[in-house]
Amino acid sequence: MTRTGAWVSAVIVAAAVVLPGLLIAVTGGSPAAALRALIQGSLGDATAVSQTLLYAAPLLLVAVGACCSARSGAFNIGQEGQVLIGALAGAAAGLRLAVPGPALLVVVLLAAALAAGAWAWLSALMNRLRGVDIAVSTLLMTFLAQQVVAFAVTTPWLLQESRLGAAAALPQSNKLPSRALLGSLGDHPGLQLNLGLAVGIVVAVLVAVALDRTRWGFRLTMAGLNPAAARHAGISVTAVGGIALTVSGALAGLAGAVLLTSPLSTNRLQPDISINIGWDGLLVALVARNRPLLAIPIAGLFAVLRAGGNFLAATGVPPYLVDVVKALLTLAFVAPAVLRRRSVIA
Amino acid sequence: MAPEPALRLRGITKRYGAVVACDGVDLTLERGEIHGLLGENGAGKSTLMRILLGLETQDSGAIDRDGRAVTITGPRQAAALGISMVHQHFSLVDPLAVWENVALGQSGPVRRAAVRAGVRAAAERYGLAIDPDARVGSLSAGERQRVELLKCLRRDPAVLIMDEPTSVLTRAESAELFAVLRRVVAAEHRAVVLISHKLAEITTATDRVTVIRAGRVVLRRATAATTEAELAREMVGREVTLGAAVGVLPHAPAPAAPASSQAALRLRGLTTRPGLDDLCLTVHAGEIVGLYGAEGNGQKSLGDVLSGLTVPDAGTVEVAGAPVDLRRPGALSAAGLGIVPEDRHHAGVVLDLSVAENLVMTRLGDVSGRVFVDRRRLRRRARALADEYGITAPSLDSPLRTLSGGNQQRVVLARELSGRPRVLVAAQPSRGLDVGAVEDLYARLRRCASDGIAVLVISTELEEILALTTRVATIFRGRIVGELPTAQADAERLGLLTGGAA
């Protein structure tokens, strides 16, 4: 990192710490108490840590997928929608398919990944056939995904919950059977290590190996860095980008299934089940500079902010302050790289 | 009292890890002079200039501008100090128009009409014909160079740095450029630094010359008091046979293997719009054919077709008698066609991948199994190529970006020549190479031909064509307008042919 770059980072990190503190003080709270609450809520005890780890899993999955697509040059920014589609497909599979035993969980996860992968692939297709910009179409498809999920959970013959008696049905699906849910790893008093995180870490390692060690990863990286040189080397840039986009969609979909089947949700499909994990995961990848292994600790950091932020909100501090911190931290990591690139061009 | 020099560098040192790019360099730049800067590939010329522009910070040493010590923190500030540079590699934005590119570097509001008028006026004043509305992506290298120069001159710099500006220009274009530079120093009293690997240019176009070797100044002299032979000797540190650098290479030796009758490369009716117009050309195994013509007559389009970057509107490419499906990525390379593209930053290299990866990237299969890339095999092969082609790099794992311009070119050459192709297309292959490397390149190309490879050299340099080829075809407006054995070719005949007179 250049010297100016380091300075810029330091200043922004300082701002990330000081600015929210100021805001809290101005609104009449105590910054120190808020910080304590943030840490208490995310790392304070076994329950808090469990909560943080729960958040880390889907964040990591989304981020690892984003690493793939960003590296290939096919920028996917529609993860929020892909998470939703994943949750939708996972719910449909879990509620409709008569798969016996815990195999149902596997089917739910696979269905989510497949559906969201196909969803993202549509953007690659539009790009290929009509030259539609991938960033734009993945983003717009997010709004479509929100409509689709809202429709599904308000339409009785689709996924809306069945109600006995007179009570009106809510816009949500039935609860998934417990054999389709992600369990905890091992048995620790108070501490829950949800299987979702294991899935996330395994996927991160696999993708890291694929990107850095395989021919596929080499081609993908090359296509992203210099499409012309890649074509010259015999690589079909559109095909490689399409695959990367599909993989990234599939991993976002997997994140959606993890949300659906872990204690982060009520294990019902609800329109807001994605809780902005898609957007945050994108930030994780950005801060991790598209490196899946680096995304593991960064996802942890963002999970801390999320779990702590929820706790903080319970103490009366406006929750958007946590978003301010998140945004500033992201900037702190991203700004130096952008600045450096600019000075090279000038 | 003599006026203070425009720029004085004292003891500039810059290290990159173990590499000492500049080692206590002293350099004085007077107003109203063109100062030549010479040195082998990787000697540290560009690094020194980047320090002047504030793109790098020296580890030690000082810079005086008009006698006052200055610290240069970036290009903005360098511009404010009146220092401006045309980089070794183009820094233009392809999808934008010429005037937009010119406006990019300036601060403050941009007024389209004013900028366009400014471009026209400057173009007029310096004799740099260019259409302000043309899209930069469609321009030839020579035209792009003009845009770069205009961009600089519009900032009204007191010190103008030109890093290998002529490597992409024809001889006539270079002469024009020197005339412009002369006007700039004589009438407008600016100072110019000119970096070039062509000794003849240094001796004709500069007033004083500084030679650096491995980061140190080894010679500083008035140009009139030196000779090309001395400059070459100082550059490499030993006696050298002057060849390519001064354009007195012996005539191409007769090909070792007589050109066989088998056509290794056959281009039939290639047409791209714009660019090529029904181009037909045949290259036999074992011969070196030159494609000669002024920049901008379709060479770039031909290179793009042969790199697999564009699919022609009409026409076919046959390698060893079999037509190649140009729509399939990598089909040409699979058919055995290797190419050294003209603009290596565009399609030749990936700047952010390592040197080793760049050395193997078109032949990944050779260093990997079905799924995994074998890092050890990759490194071994890269090491062998780097040694064979004399590539100096901080390390094989450093990004290609950190190599000097000439060493980047060597990477492309090493990769494409070592691929044992059936057909080798080399577009402006000696661009950016130092004297020694050019001779080495020529020897290698000749060896390729005698090994039975069909070699097509696309070049705008007459000396290169005459020195290297056995047959020369001339290109004009996307067509082949003449063809003759090199033995019968001379400047005049080729000049007539490339003027489209044939």
Ligand SMILES: Nc1ncnc2c1ncn2[C@@H]1O[C@H](COP(=O)(O)OP(=O)(O)OP(=O)(O)O)[C@@H](O)[C@H]1O
């Ligand atoms: N960012 C960097 N990191 C490491 N090494 C570098 C970096 N930039 C330049 N170098 C090294 O410094 C040395 C000098 O490079 P420089 O580009 O100044 O050479 P040059 O004289 O311009 O050569 P050429 O004629 O090939 O353009 C080279 O060995 C190069 O590899």
Ligand SMILES: [Mg+2]
């Ligand atoms: Mg250089």
